[in-house]
Every structure is written in C-alpha cells, then in structure tokens.
Amino acid sequence: xxxxxxxxxxxxxxxxxxxxxxxxxxxxxxxxxxxxxxxxxxxxxxxxxxxxxxxxxxxxxxxxxxxxxxxxxxxxxxxxxxxxxxxxxxxxxxxxxxxxxxxxxxxxxxxxxxxxxxxxxxxxxxxxxxxxxxxxxxxxxxxxxxxxxxxxxxxxxxxxxxxxxxxxxxxxxxxxxxxxxxxxxxxxxxxxxxxxxxxxxxxxxxxxxxxxxxxxxxxxxxxxxxxxxxxxxxxxxxxxxxxxxxxxxxxxxxxxxxxxxxxxxxxxxxxxxxxxxxxxxxxxxxxxxxxxxxxxxxxxxxxxxxxxxxxxxxxxxxxxxxxxxxxxxxxxxxxxxxxxxxxxxxxxxxxxxxxxxxxxxxxxxxxxxxxxxxxxxxxxxxxxxxxxxxxxxxxxxxxxxxxxxxxxxxxxxxxxxxxxxxxxxxxxxxxxxxxxxxxxxxxxxxxxxxxxxxxxxxxxxxxxxxxxxxxxxxxxxxxxxxxxxxxxxxxxxxxxxxxxxxxxxxxxxxxxxxxxxxxxxxxxxxxxxxxxxxxxxxxxxxxxxxxxxxxxxxxxxxxxxxxxxxxxxxxxxxxxxxxxxxxxxxxxxxxxxxxxxxxxxxxxxxxxxxxxxxxxxxxxxxxxxxxxxxxxxxxxxxxxxxxxxxxxxxxxxxxxxxxxxxx
Numbered sequence: 001x002x003x004x005x006x007x008x009x010x011x012x013x014x015x016x017x018x019x020x021x022x023x024x025x026x027x028x029x030x031x032x033x034x035x036x037x038x039x040x041x042x043x044x045x046x047x048x049x050x051x052x053x054x055x056x057x058x059x060x061x062x063x064x065x066x067x068x069x070x071x072x073x074x075x076x077x078x079x080x081x082x083x084x085x086x087x088x089x090x091x092x093x094x095x096x097x098x099x100x101x102x103x104x105x106x107x108x109x110x111x112x113x114x115x116x117x118x119x120x121x122x123x124x125x126x127x128x129x130x131x132x133x134x135x136x137x138x139x140x141x142x143x144x145x146x147x148x149x150x151x152x153x154x155x156x157x158x159x160x161x162x163x164x165x166x167x168x169x170x171x172x173x174x175x176x177x178x179x180x181x182x183x184x185x186x187x188x189x190x191x192x193x194x195x196x197x198x199x200x201x202x203x204x205x206x207x208x209x210x211x212x213x214x215x216x217x218x219x220x221x222x223x224x225x226x227x228x229x230x231x232x233x234x235x236x237x238x239x240x241x242x243x244x245x246x247x248x249x250x251x252x253x254x255x256x257x258x259x260x261x262x263x264x265x266x267x268x269x270x271x272x273x274x275x276x277x278x279x280x281x282x283x284x285x286x287x288x289x290x291x292x293x294x295x296x297x298x299x300x301x302x303x304x305x306x307x308x309x310x311x312x313x314x315x316x317x318x319x320x321x322x323x324x325x326x327x328x329x330x331x332x333x334x335x336x337x338x339x340x341x342x343x344x345x346x347x348x349x350x351x352x353x354x355x356x357x358x359x360x361x362x363x364x365x366x367x368x369x370x371x372x373x374x375x376x377x378x379x380x381x382x383x384x385x386x387x388x389x390x391x392x393x394x395x396x397x398x399x400x401x402x403x404x405x406x407x408x409x410x411x412x413x414x415x416x417x418x419x420x421x422x423x424x425x426x427x428x429x430x431x432x433x434x435x436x437x438x439x440x441x442x443x444x445x446x447x448x449x450x451x452x453x454x455x456x457x458x459x460x461x462x463x464x465x466x467x468x469x470x471x472x473x474x475x476x477x478x479x480x481x482x483x484x485x486x487x488x489x490x491x492x493x494x495x496x497x498x499x500x501x502x503x504x505x506x507x508x509x510x511x512x513x514x515x516x517x518x519x520x521x522x523x524x525x526x527x528x529x530x531x532x533x534x535x536x537x538x539x540x541x542x543x544x545x546x547x548x549x550x551x552x553x554x555x556x557x558x559x560x561x562x563x564x565x566x567x568x569x570x571x572x573x574x575x576x577x578x579x580x581x582x583x584x585x586x587x588x589x590x591x592x593x594x595x596x597x598x599x600x601x602x603x604x605x606x607x608x609x610x611x612x613x614x615x616x617x618x619x620x621x622x623x624x625x626x627x628x629x630x631x632x633x634x635x636x637x638x639x640x641x642x643x644x645x646x647x648x649x650x651x652x653x654x655x656x657x658x659x660x661x662x663x
Contacts, residue, residue: 002045002046002221002292004221006292007221009289010041010080010289010292011038011041012037013080013285013290014033014037014040015033015248015249015272015276015278016272016273016278016285017072017076017079017285018033018034018037018073019033019034019264019269020269020282020283021075023263023264023266023282024094025094025263027103027263028071028072028094028103028263029260029261030247031070031186031253031259032073032155032246033070033076034250035186035218035244035245035246036070036153036182036242037073037248038218038219038220039153039182039184039218039242041221042224042228043182043224043228044077044081044296045293047061047225047232048061048063048151049061049149050063050081051297051300051301051303051304052082052111052112053082053084055111057307058145058307058326059145059146061151062130062148062149062150062422063151063152063153064114064115064126064127064130064150064153065117066117066121066122066124066127066152066158067154067155067157067184068104068117068118069118070155071101071102071103071104072094072101074105075090075091075110077112078110078112078113080285080293080294080297081293082297082298083297084111085100085110086100086101086111086112090110103118104117104118105117107421107449108450115421115449116445119445120155121154121157121158121161121163121167122163122441122442122445124152124154124159124164124181125163125164125166125414125415125442126415126417126421127150128170128171128174128176128179128411128415128418129414129416129417129418129422130150130179131179131418132174132403132415132418132419133418133419133423133424134146134178135398136373136393136399136401137425138398139398144310144314145310149178149179149232150178150179150180151181152181153181153182154183154184156183156189160197163410163441166408166410166411166412167411167414167415168206168209168211168239169210169411170415171209171210172211172236172237173395173406174394175210176237177234177235177236179237179238180237180238180240181237181238181240182218183202183242184218184242184244185215185218185242185244186243186244186246186255188246188255189260190257190260190261202239203239203241206239210237211236211237211239212230212234212239213238213239213240214227214241216241216242216243217242217243218242219243219244219245227240228240246259246260247260247264250268250272250275251268251271252268253268321370325423325425326424330369331368334368334369334502334505335502337364337365337368338365338498338499338502339530341361342495342529345495345523345525346495346523347528348523349522349523349526350494350523351520351521351522351523352520352521353516353517353518353519353521354491354493354494354496354516354517354521354556354557355383355458355459355516355518356520357491357493357516357521358384358385358456358514359384359385359386360494360497361494361498362384362385362387363387363389364498366387366388366389367389371424371426372427372428373390373393373402373425373426373427374387374390374401374402374403374428375403375412375429376404376429376430376431377405377408377412377430378404378407379430379431379458380404380430382518383431383456384430385428385429385430385456389401403429405429409436410438410441410442412439413440413443413446413455415427415429416428416442420446420452426505427453427454428453428455428504429454429456430456430457430458431457431458432457432459432471433460433473433476434473436455436457436513437476437479443455443480443486443513444483446486447484447485448485450509450510451509452511453511453512454504454505454513455514456513456516457513457514457516458518459473459516459517460476460517460518460557461473461474461517461556461610462474462629462634462641462642462645463517463518463519463641463642464518465518465519465638465641466635468633469632469633469634472632472633472634473611474611474612474632475611476515477490477515477555478611478612478614478615480513480515485510486510486512486585487504487510487511487583487585487586488512488513489503489504489512489513489514489515489583490514490581490583491534491556491582492521492554492555492556492559492580492582493524493525494523495523495524495525496524496525496580496582497514499532499533499534500534500582500583501514503532503535503583503586515556517556518638519557519638521556522560524541524559524563524580525541534583536587536598537581537582537584537585537586537587537589538553538581538582538583538584538598538619539579539580539598540577540598541563541578541579542563542566542577544575544576544577545570547575548576549574549575549602549604549660550577550602550603550605550606550656551576551577551578551599551600551602552566552576552577552578552606552652553620554578554579554607554608555580555609556610558608558609558627558628559578559580561627561648561649561652562578562649562652564648564652565656567649568653569656569657572653574656574657574660576656577600577602579599579600584615603660604625604659604660606620606624606627606652606655606656607619607625607628608647608652609628610628610629610647611628611629612629613630625652625659627647627651627652627655
C-alpha cells in the first residue's frame with residue numbers, strides 16, 4: 001500500500017513534467033494533467049494491467065485519454081512507467097516537429113497510445129468499441145485469453161459533444177460493464193465556467209443511459225481506489241465523476257480557464273513548486289520517485305507472463321486462430337474463396353443493386369472470415385449488412401457478430417474504430433451515403449490512424465428516388481475522396497463489389513467506404529478475370545472499335561449509362577472506349593505508364609457520375625465533358641430523375657458528338 005506522502009510525490013511527478021513540457025514548448029494544456037494526476041496515479045499504480053516492456057500485449061487493460069488536449073498526462077505516465085520509446089528527451093520536445101509527443105495523442109506515434117484523441121468525445125466513443133471488442137473476443141476465446149478493462153479519462157468537452165450521448169446510450173444498452181469512465185469534473189471550459197453554456201446533471205444523465213455513476217473527490221486516492229474497485233464489480237458500465245481543480249497547485253490560475261490552453265508562465269510554476277514543495281529542476285524526477293514509478297510499470301510483467309503461459313497451453317487450433325486474428329491476417333483460403341465467387345458471378349450475371357451485391361459478397365466473406373463484425377445505424381434492411389452468419393449481439397450474448405447501433409451514425413463510426421483498434425476483429429457498419437456527414441469526423445480519424453475500418457454507404461445518388469434531395473447525396477463522394485488515406489469504392493456491378501470488398505479487407509492500414517446503389521444494375525464484367533481489376537482503381541472495361549475518339553470514365557450505376565453512350569457513339573462512327581473507375585485513390589497509386597495508358601489519348605474525354613464534378617478533372621482535364629449533378633436532387637422516381645438531370649446515355653452521346661463536330 002502506497003503511503004499518502006508517496007502517492008502525492010508520484011502524482012506531483014506527473015504535474016511537473018507536464019507543466020515544464022508545456023512551458024518549454026510555449027504551447028499546450030497544463031491544467032488537466034495537474035488536476036487529474038491523482039486519478040492517473042491510482043489507476044496506473046494500483047489497478048491498470050499493462051506491461052511497458054510488452055506494450056501490445058493482447059490482454060492489457062486499455063487506457064484512453066479522451067480529453068486529448070491533456071496529452072502531457074499520458075506522455076508523463078508513459079515515461080514514468082518505463083515505455084522505452086518515451087524518453088525524457090521526447091518530453092522535452094513536446095509538440096515539436098518529429099517528436100512522439102504530438103500536441104494530441106496520436107495512435108502509432110508512441111507505444112501506449114491506444115487511439116488518436118483530441119476532437120472531443122472521440123476517445124469516449126471509441127471506448128465503446130474497445131469494450132465491446134473485449135466482450136466479443138472473450139466470448140470467442142474465453143477468460144484465460146481475454147479478460148481486461150477499458151478505462152477512459154474524459155473532460156467536460158467530451159461530455160458536451162453530441163457523440164457522447166450516442167456512445168453512452170449504446171454502452172449502457174449493451175451493458176459493457178468492463179468500461180470505466182473518469183470524468184474530470186472541474187467546471188472549466190476554454191471560455192470560462194462550464195455554467196456559461198451547460199448545467200446538465202451528468203451523473204443523472206449517465207444513470208438514465210444505463211450506467212452506474214457517482215461523485216467522488218478526484219484528489220483523494222482512497223476515494224478514487226474505492227470507486228474503481230466498485231466499478232470493477234458492477235454489472236453496468238461506470239462513470240466516476242471526479243471533482244478536480246484545473247491547474248491544481250498554480251497560485252492564481254488554478255480553477256480558472258487560464259490554466260486550460262496556454263503555458264502557466266515562470267511565476268506561476270515557481271508558485272506551484274513552492275505549493276507542492278517540489279525542489280527538483282525542470283524535467284528532473286527524484287530518483288526514488290522515478291524508481292517507484294518504474295516499479296509500478298514492472299509489476300505488469302507477471303500477469304503478462306502468466307497470460308503467455310496460458311496462451312502457450314491453449315488448444316493448438318484455438319491458439320493459432322487467436323494469433324492469426326491478433327496479427328490482422330486473413331484466413332489463408334480467402335483469395336481462393338473470392339476468386340471462386342467472382343467466377344460464379346460472371347457466369348450467373350445477376351442484375352441486382354450493389355447494396356444487394358454487397359450482401360451477397362458478405363455472405364461469402366462472413367462464411368470465410370469469422371472475425372468480421374457487422375452492423376447498421378438502424379438501416380439493416382436497407383444497407384443489407386446482415387448475413388446468415390451474423391446474429392444479434394446482445395447483453396446476454398456477446399458471441400454473435402451483428403451490432404444494432406441504433407440511429408447513431410457518429411457513435412457507430414467511432415465504435416467501429418474502437419473495435420478495429422482493439423484487435424482481432426474486422427468491423428464494418430452501414431448507413432445511407434448522405435449520412436456519412438454524421439459519421440465523417442470518425443471516418444477522418446480512421447484515415448489519420450491508418451486502420452482497417454469499413455463503412456458501408458448505400459443509397460449513393462439521386463438513384464434512391466422518392467426520398468428526395470435531403471437523402472440524395474451529390475457532394476458526398478467528392479467530400480469523402482478528399483480525406484487522405486481513405487479508399488472510396490463505387491462498384492459498377494456484383495463482380496466489382498466483390499473485388500472492392502476483397503481490397504477493403506486486405507487494406508490493413510487504410511479504411512474503406514463502399515458507396516452502393518439502391519437501384520438494380522446489370523453485370524458488366526461478364527468475362528471472368530482472376531486478377532482483381534478494381535485494385536488498379538480504374539481499368540478499360542470496353543475497348544473502342546478503332547482509334548478512340550471518345551473515352552468515357554464512369555463509376556457505379558453510371559457505368560451502365562457509359563456503356564449505353566458508347567453503343568450510340570460507335571453506331572454513329574465514333575470509336576469509343578469505357579473506363580470503369582471504382583476507386584480514385586487506388587488509381588492515383590498506379591504507375592505513370594498505367595495511368596497514361598488507361599486515361600488514353602482520345603481527343604474527347606468524358607466522365608459520368610451522379611454527383612458533382614469535383615475531383616474528376618484530374619482524369620478528364622478541365623476541358624473534359626462532365627455528365628452529372630450541379631446542384632441538389634429532387635423528389636421523384638429514379639425513372640424521372642436521371643432524364644430530368646440529363647444523366648442518360650443519349651444525353652452523354654449527344655454532348656460528345658457536339659464536341660466532336662465542334663472540332
């Protein structure tokens with residue numbers, strides 16, 4: 001048992017590393033680490049299961065700093081407990097270019113950072129995926145291999161962001177009792193007192209959402225320990241409202257917004273040193289305190305080696321499957337399964353919507369890949385994300401493979417990221433393409449982190465028809481394509497859909513969005529190709545009868561229109577080729593030679609897509625012809641809407657011929 005004096009000195013090590021790093025950087029947020037140091041000290045020295053020497057150990061507890069602006073709290077903990085890549089030099093270079101100590105914690109920059117946080121509420125929402133991932137893996141592999149907690153430190157901003165309600169409602173519904181959230185209840189936001197904008201009873205709110213929640217003194221180590229112990233014996237998720245003082249110890253700035261987002265200044269730090277009787281110079285931790293912290297870090301070696309012993313003794317098939325999943329590798333027969341399925345599609349030539357093609361592909365994929373976890377934001381029957389293998393996950397049965405996320409697109413996307421980051425699972429979830437707007441912050445972070453999250457976006461154009469312009473996406477393809485490291489797929493038929501799914505599953509460091517139609521589309525890939533042509537991003541689907549006068553590029557449902565326009569132009573003596581472009585991002589990664597050959601030298605280049613032009617000019621040039629949308633859609637049937645907006649084979653052919661005659 002740590003004495004109160006020892007606890008205080010260990011907590012003060014966090015406080016001074018944090019305030020000194022922020023001061024040296026002349027940038028950052030010292031207030032949270034100073035206020036929450038006691039919570040972190042109790043958690044990391046008495047409860048958290050982790051081993052700095054094996055930071056990726058599968059059964060470690062997860063600690064998520066949702067209030068990512070307080071990043072120096074986490075960096076201090078990683079240094080003090082002995083994570084090898086978090087040196088005192090990294091602490092000294094806080095927020096500097098090339099350091100591991102970025103302004104907000106970034107997944108992959110340093111070991112011990114479980115997810116990228118900073119946009120408030122994200123870490124809290126990710127944590128639902130982490131906690132659910134633990135329960136799903138536990139159901140598959142048992143207590144000997146999977147039995148850990150997810151701890152979150154969240155601030156007022158995390159709880160004010162709307163995504164927090166989506167997240168806590170889902171966690172409460174699923175009874176994720178191994179999820180424990182500390183709320184840094186300091187009553188201060190950037191503008192000043194929280195009361196400027198909010199007076200929510202957060203404890204009552206969490207309780208109403210199916211959580212245990214209670215108030216404690218966030219500076220009393222025994223109260224903190226008691227609350228954690230109670231949470232670990234709960235049958236519900238737990239929120240611990242920890243009363244703290246932002247910038248605790250700073251003589252004039254403590255308890256004010258001046259301690260939130262800027263350095264304290266030399267006088268204030270000198271006053272804090274006096275307040276805490278901390279006599280060490282900046283960045284120096286007294287040897288006995290550092291030794292106590294390192295001992296806390298070393299304590300995790302035994303539970304980790306015990307776990308390794310249990311894994312070594314596990315039934316060989318179970319062990320091999322566990323290790324394969326944790327490595328993120330697909331089953332060895334996966335490529336063969338997809339190749340066989342593609343061959344069948346080219347022979348059968350189904351005429352189905354690509355949302356249905358996606359369901360058909362998933363039926364095959366979910367049979368071959370047991371770690372896929374599906375879901376939808378209350379649109380299961382429209383997104384076609386459920387297959388025969390994916391029954392509902394419930395609080396009484398985590399051993400299934402389908403999550404009903406409810407009408408919570410943002411919470412769903414954040415939970416998918418958490419499931420993916422947990423390891424051992426491949427998560428996908430669906431909604432309407434238009435509502436990617438609600439999910440986009442989490443989709444962006446999946447790209448920033450470089451993880452295999454998969455987003456299924458159906459009803460991808462005006463082709464959804466009567467729901468009208470509120471539900472008809474027009475700018476969304478361009479908006480999603482604008483996100484770096486994000487593969488946006490818009491397949492033209494069942495074969496391309498299978499290929500796009502294959503790529504999404506194989507892309508371990510890039511998230512994917514599949515944009516899928518409501519309307520039926522013919523099979524355009526009628527000749528089987530063993531090669532995944534969609535992996536090139538664009539490829540010639542139909543050649544010209546001679547030297548091409550026109551090249552038409554198209555995606556998704558408009559490939560059928562492009563082929564129709566080609567027929568009309570060929571009949572009129574204008575050799576025309578069609579290039580299918582299922583993924584801009586993959587095409588951009590091809591060799592210059594392949595790109596030049598695929599784009600070709602036809603004097604007329606045209607793109608057809610039932611969205612806006614933005615992004616197409618790098619294929620067709622600024623003088624190319626674009627057949628698509630220039631504004632919002634309208635209410636009407638699909639049969640009315642495409643002619644109304646001039647997206648038809650006839651209109652495309654006419655536009656090409658007008659340009660040809662003008663030349």
